[in-house]
Amino acid sequence: MNLHNILKKHEFKKDKLIEILIDVQHEKPYNNITEKEVESIAKALELPVSHVCGVMSFYTLLSxxxxxxxxxxxxxxxxxFINDEFNILKTLEQTLNIQCGETTDDHFFTLEESACLGHCDEAPVMRINDTMYTNLTKTKVFRILEQYKEGTLC
Ligand code: FES
Structure with missing residues (x-):
């Protein structure tokens, strides 16, 4: 779906800015929004570019x-953090051979830290795109990564 159709889907409503940004990002091969797209969205919604940039920087999901x-x-x-007995982040860094904040060479995975994802009673948790994974164990993390690589999860 192109940018115009995404804006149209959300009826060019200013209060749908986050949904619009998420939809635009989902359409991109590298999960990001360009500066040109930020400017186009701001213009279409009649918002200051600084406002759209502010929203972009507040939500870690957007980049x-x-x-x-x-x-x-x-x-x-x-x-x-308290329930993370095996250090999920370190396990992922070692398995994917990248540091937090980096992307694998094949542009398959990007690894990031996040503030509370709203599933504290099922800690420890991680999110991959829109899917939440809870009550993580080392075995579960390895299995999830394998399933993404095999294409059985997406
Ligand atoms: S603290 Fe991790 S989901 Fe809330």
Whole structure:
């Protein structure tokens, strides 16, 4: 869906800015929004570019930088941190051979930290794009990564 159709889907409503940005990003191969798109969205919604940039920088789900097809966000807030017995982030860094904030060479995974993802009672958790994975164990993390690589999860 192109930008105009996404704006049309949300009826060019200013209060749908976040949904519009998410939809635009989902259409992109590198899970990002360009500066040109930010300017076009601001113009179409009659909002200051600075407002759209502010929203972009507030939501960790949104990015101007090119990222992987799958964004892995590991919750590092207190309940998840306390229940994280095997260090999910370090396990993912070692398995994917990247540091937090980086993208794999094949642009398949980007690894990020996140504030509370709203599933504290099922800690520790991580989110991959729109899907939440809870009560994580090391075995479960490995299995999830394999399923993404095999294409059985997406
Ligand atoms: S602290 Fe991790 S989901 Fe809330």
């Amino acid at each position: 101007l930088e090119k990222r992987g097809k799958y964004i892995i966000q590991v919750c590092k807030d207190v309940p998840c």
